Amino acid sequence: MAGLFRRVYDWLLRTFWAMEMEVTLVGLQNAGKTSLLRVLAGGEFTLDSIPTVGFNMKRVQRGHVTLKCWDIGGQPRFRGMWERYCRGVNAIVFIVDIADVALIPQAKDELHSLMEYPSLAGIPLLVLGNKSDLPQKLSVDELIDELDLKSIQGREVCCYGISAKEETNLDAVVQFLVKWAGR
Numbered sequence: 255m256a257g258l259f260r261r262v263y264d265w266l267l268r269t270f271w272a273m274e275m276e277v278t279l280v281g282l283q284n285a286g287k288t289s290l291l292r293v294l295a296g297g298e299f300t301l302d303s304i305p306t307v308g309f310n311m312k313r314v315q316r317g318h319v320t321l322k323c324w325d326i327g328g329q330p331r332f333r334g335m336w337e338r339y340c341r342g343v344n345a346i347v348f349i350v351d352i353a354d355v356a357l358i359p360q361a362k363d364e365l366h367s368l369m370e371y372p373s374l375a376g377i378p379l380l381v382l383g384n385k386s387d388l389p390q391k392l393s394v395d396e397l398i399d400e401l402d403l404k405s406i407q408g409r410e411v412c413c414y415g416i417s418a419k420e421e422t423n424l425d426a427v428v429q430f431l432v433k434w435a436g437r
């Protein structure tokens with residue numbers, strides 16, 4: 255019975271209070287952007303995910319909110335596109351592979367360069383340390399320090415550890431994004 259009420263409630267929300275928000279996922283190649291989006295959209299995790307050429311878009315539905323998610327390629331040749339796809343979105347999600355410690359300084363530089371664009375001022379930033387299922391990874395506190403997140407001013411900044419593979423902490427990701435839907 256509770257399930258039926260839930261479905262009716264969700265239907266009412268979707269029908270009378272539908273909201274769409276745009277989110278852009280960026281981060282270095284191999285961080286897990288496409289994997290995360292696939293899992294959030296209800297697909298299966300695969301280890302042989304193909305690197306994104308250009309960009310990819312998927313809609314993720316949660317209750318009355320539809321998240322229109324832009325997933326941009328992380329290889330150097332696509333990084334020039336990041337700013338364009340981040341303009342005007344409700345939130346920017348920056349994904350980092352926390353098990354690939356050698357690439358963290360590069361991720362930090364790319365993140366801070368992106369945050370300096372005046373066109374992106376004030377847009378909330380969610381930093382995700384992905385691959386928490388792997389050994390030898392950074393903790394969330396270490397990631398906050400390594401990326402110098404405390405120096406990013408003038409916007410909401412939040413950081414979580416997640417695993418797209420094990421689907422760890424993905425509810426927190428969706429909750430953060432939905433919070434910014436109507437703003």
Ligand SMILES: Nc1nc2c(ncn2[C@@H]2O[C@H](COP(=O)(O)OP(=O)(O)OP(=O)(O)O)[C@@H](O)[C@H]2O)c(=O)[nH]1
Nearest residue numbers: 283284285286287288289301303305306328418419
């Ligand atoms: N162990 C583990 N592997 C992951 C996780 N998320 C993604 N991967 C793997 O990491 C590799 C890269 O994943 P993608 O999702 O293609 O990475 P991407 O950030 O979209 O990469 P680009 O499209 O090149 O920018 C794939 O082999 C994935 O299976 C995770 O949470 N845990």
Ligand SMILES: [Mg+2]
Nearest residue numbers: 287288305306
């Ligand atoms: Mg990709």
